[in-house]
Amino acid sequence: MFNRAFYVNFAQAFGNVDKHFHVEAFIDDVTRGIDRLSLNGRLRNTSIMLHRHLPDDFNKAVAILYAAAPLLPAGYTALVLPDYVALYGKQHFDQSMEALQYFTTLGSAEFAIREFLKTDLVKTLDVMHKWADDKNVHVRRLASEGSRPRLPWSFKLAEIIKQPALTQGILEKLSADEALYVRKSVANHLNDHSKDNASYMLNLVSGWDKTNKHTSWIIKHAIRTLVKRGDREALKIFGFEGEVSVVLENLYTDKISLRLGDTLSFGFGLKSESEQQQKLVVDYAIHYVKASGVRMKKVYKLREVLLLPGQAVQFSKRQPFLDLTTRKHYAGEHLLEILVNGNTLGKVRFVLHI
Incomplete structure (x- = not known):
């Protein structure tokens, strides 16, 4: 400029x-x-x-x-x-x-x-x-x-x-x-x-x-x-209770090994085990490997859900792995984490190759 x-x-x-x-x-x-x-x-x-x-x-x-x-x-x-x-x-x-x-x-x-x-x-x-x-x-x-x-x-x-x-x-x-x-x-x-x-x-x-x-x-x-x-x-x-009564179902990733430039696709289901409706904020996190080898967690928004008693809801997402001005990727074992109202419901490991 x-x-x-x-x-x-x-x-x-x-x-x-x-x-x-x-x-x-x-x-x-x-x-x-x-x-x-x-x-x-x-x-x-x-x-x-x-x-x-x-x-x-x-x-x-x-x-x-x-x-x-x-x-x-x-x-x-x-x-x-x-x-x-x-x-x-x-x-x-x-x-x-x-x-x-x-x-x-x-x-x-x-x-x-x-x-x-x-x-x-x-x-x-x-x-x-x-x-x-x-x-x-x-x-x-x-x-x-x-x-x-x-x-x-x-x-x-x-x-x-x-x-x-x-x-x-x-x-x-x-x-x-x-x-x-x-x-x-x-x-x-x-x-x-x-x-x-x-x-x-x-x-x-x-x-x-x-x-x-x-x-x-x-x-x-x-x-x-x-x-x-x-x-x-x-x-x-906003009415999101810390304690939730839901079960994580069928958490998957389309690959367990990927290279820089690839996209990771993943999905899962949530099923209510409560007799009351539940207001949920559903997020996911990627634990990125840093230059030091230590993993650092980055949380991403997915969506908010009003889950009825006994109801099951499906989620899917695509996460690209590209170097940006705000993020440089490093090789190693990463983690995908599913969060509901701040609670960890499941994790999946995958490896990124540079």
Whole structure:
């Protein structure tokens, strides 16, 4: 994304709004040694080089960013704008908050705002609580996403991990948001809390209105990690009892040995042994071999079932074994595990060859 063609257009946008901006000099500076930089390294380098070519006065520089912003492509590369504010705006808090509120509508300011949370947590959270009431979906989402305790690609917010109630007001304001973009963020924020403060998170969402479809969606996705672990309190929120009375039948795989690139097909049945209907969440897990030789468990959703007394239900699934950017496979003995309401009902071993 950050290549020479991008920087030519980028520099021209600034040249169009600032007659003192030296387009060719900026392009030469920002592309020098760029092949050695990662994606995020190029993002940060762009902010630093912009600072060399914009006025030293922060307010004047930000005014130029505002003017150039509509001429720039939205999306990831637009994160340069909030990144500039994060680097050079800490001594100009009010102006920086206004800038981030605008720039997040072009490319999320979720990483930039964390620099201000690290510097002045209370003051920044006060602004973010107000953002949770904003009419703009991107600004509301920033209130939740930027204050996540464990935002991927960023540092942890240790104080919020210690005091999760610091963001409670933000989450409660957004607990029935109509925008899926916002709801996903709220669910992920709550899921972050579940990793460090599970009891707090469960107590919080248990008091929310589950009859609201938006709130129900958030809660279900928020407790997903705890459900996968078979946490009894998380299961109870949606009526999934920890104890189940079912029998696993005819668990099979179509092969016990496969190679990278193959697909494992498997199936099984569940039969009720209860006189009452049972609400079940059925998952499966693959215990992947890691580089060290140790197996690590990854849980996948299958489906939810309302099992009637004496009823039997069949399941089948295909699981591909392909290297991805998020997963590299290693040779060795793997396990397939069937889970019902967090309980292990059966396992099958198979070998992956690389």
